[in-house]
Amino acid sequence: MTKIAIIGAGLIGGSLALCFKGQPGLFVTGYSYRQESADKYVQLGVVDEATTSLEDAVRGANFIFLCVPVGLLADYARRISLLPLAPGCVVTDVGSTKSGVAEAVSGIDWQGAVFIGGHPMAGSERAGVEAASAILFENAYYVLTPEAGTPTDALERLTELLGHTRAKIVHMDPSEHDEIVGAISHLPHLIAAGLVNQVRRYNESNDAYAMLAAGGFRDITRIASSDPVVWRDILLANREIVLRLLGEWGAELDRLADILRKQDGEAISDAFRAAGAFRSSLPERRKGVLQSIYECYMDVPDHPGIIGKIATELGNRRINLSNLQIIESRMDAPGVLRLSFRTQGDLDQALEALEQLGYAVKS
Numbered sequence: 001m002t003k004i005a006i007i008g009a010g011l012i013g014g015s016l017a018l019c020f021k022g023q024p025g026l027f028v029t030g031y032s033y034r035q036e037s038a039d040k041y042v043q044l045g046v047v048d049e050a051t052t053s054l055e056d057a058v059r060g061a062n063f064i065f066l067c068v069p070v071g072l073l074a075d076y077a078r079r080i081s082l083l084p085l086a087p088g089c090v091v092t093d094v095g096s097t098k099s100g101v102a103e104a105v106s107g108i109d110w111q112g113a114v115f116i117g118g119h120p121m122a123g124s125e126r127a128g129v130e131a132a133s134a135i136l137f138e139n140a141y142y143v144l145t146p147e148a149g150t151p152t153d154a155l156e157r158l159t160e161l162l163g164h165t166r167a168k169i170v171h172m173d174p175s176e177h178d179e180i181v182g183a184i185s186h187l188p189h190l191i192a193a194g195l196v197n198q199v200r201r202y203n204e205s206n207d208a209y210a211m212l213a214a215g216g217f218r219d220i221t222r223i224a225s226s227d228p229v230v231w232r233d234i235l236l237a238n239r240e241i242v243l244r245l246l247g248e249w250g251a252e253l254d255r256l257a258d259i260l261r262k263q264d265g266e267a268i269s270d271a272f273r274a275a276g277a278f279r280s281s282l283p284e285r286r287k288g289v290l291q292s293i294y295e296c297y298m299d300v301p302d303h304p305g306i307i308g309k310i311a312t313e314l315g316n317r318r319i320n321l322s323n324l325q326i327i328e329s330r331m332d333a334p335g336v337l338r339l340s341f342r343t344q345g346d347l348d349q350a351l352e353a354l355e356q357l358g359y360a361v362k363s
């Protein structure tokens with residue numbers, strides 16, 4: 001039996017646990033520093049057993065996943081390295097920043113265990129074990145940061161285990177990781193929080209701001225609802241990179257203010273044109289707890305029974321619809337009805353069927 005210890009089964013640790021639990025030959029132990037949380041892990045069926053003893057959690061484990069906020073990772077790594085570990089045990093983390101942890105663990109004597117840094121590039125603004133999902137990492141990238149001296153067999157064993165997440169494993173240097181993730185994740189989280197707080201202050205004197213805030217505002221600010229402790233730790237750990245990126249963001253804002261001041265319509269259009277083109281070129285990988293992986297949008301005539309008719313047409317063709325949603329704000333989406341599927345195959349079949357039936361569908 002392969003034992004996997006999940007240290008902190010919150011959103012990410014809990015989702016990993018759900019990927020592993022129930023797979024043949026795998027046994028998942030959850031650790032929490034609070035008894036109440038350990039009990040909840042078991043009640044929710046996320047782990048096979050749970051404990052508040054770090055020593056019990058890691059004893060005999062073949063894999064240990066550190067899934068606590070970034071600020072606690074180094075301390076947990078150090079404490080675990082002092083406990084009796086199974087020979088060849090692979091210790092890994094899921095922290096959103098990689099250089100600090102790599103540096104902290106480089107001084108640790110692992111006594112036969114191997115540390116390999118990791119970061120699943122999927123998640124959401126939710127936190128806690130209740131938000132965990134077995135499909136969170138499907139199709140997402142999962143960064144590993146092996147070092148030159150990392151034993152190949154340990155890396156292979158970890159990679160094989162992570163196959164259960166259905167994520168795509170990529171290897172990266174910790175500093176390159178922090179630079180890129182700083183720009184595509186950390187800076188946007190900070191901007192989202194700042195933007196919401198700016199509007200929150202306006203709303204203190206006029207609550208029409210909140211009343212009218214819709215589509216675009218909600219879209220760009222969803223991540224402002226992210227966990228305060230998790231994000232405090234990420235931003236503090238990556239502060240040097242994020243501070244430089246913030247400076248460059250300030251320069252970008254100055255450029256935008258300048259073209260606006262000059263009423264340079266051409267330059268404003270160009271900014272949206274270039275941004276739109278780059279954004280459309282991004283790989284479409286919406287997935288996880290919030291969005292289904294494969295979606296299409298359609299405009300449907302507003303008459304009774306139309307939604308039932310569409311669901312029936314798909315059902316008759318044995319196409320599995322995983323979700324169907326009426327979009328209230330047209331600013332959010334290119335159609336009023338969002339259809340979600342679990343597989344590309346189902347989506348392709350649905351697109352073909354709906355088009356044959358004469359509906360306008362966009363994916």
Ligand SMILES: NC(=O)C1=CN([C@@H]2O[C@H](COP(=O)(O)OP(=O)(O)OC[C@H]3O[C@@H](n4cnc5c(N)ncnc54)[C@H](O)[C@@H]3O)[C@@H](O)[C@H]2O)C=CC1
Nearest residue numbers: 008009010011012033067068069070095096123124127128
């Ligand atoms: N939220 C996200 O979307 C993503 C987060 N990550 C990383 O995953 C790690 C965990 O984040 P989430 O699962 O989102 O957070 P979470 O809040 O859902 O889970 C955090 C876990 O750490 C435990 N914890 C919190 N404070 C603790 C303390 N003082 N002592 C011991 N344990 C404590 C909690 O009990 C919980 O099990 C972080 O390092 C984060 O950077 C990585 C990818 C995505």
Ligand SMILES: O=C(O)C(=O)Cc1ccc(O)cc1
Nearest residue numbers: 096121122123124125185223
């Ligand atoms: O919710 C979102 O869109 C995210 O950005 C989730 C996320 C948060 C932290 C990470 O380190 C990776 C992914």
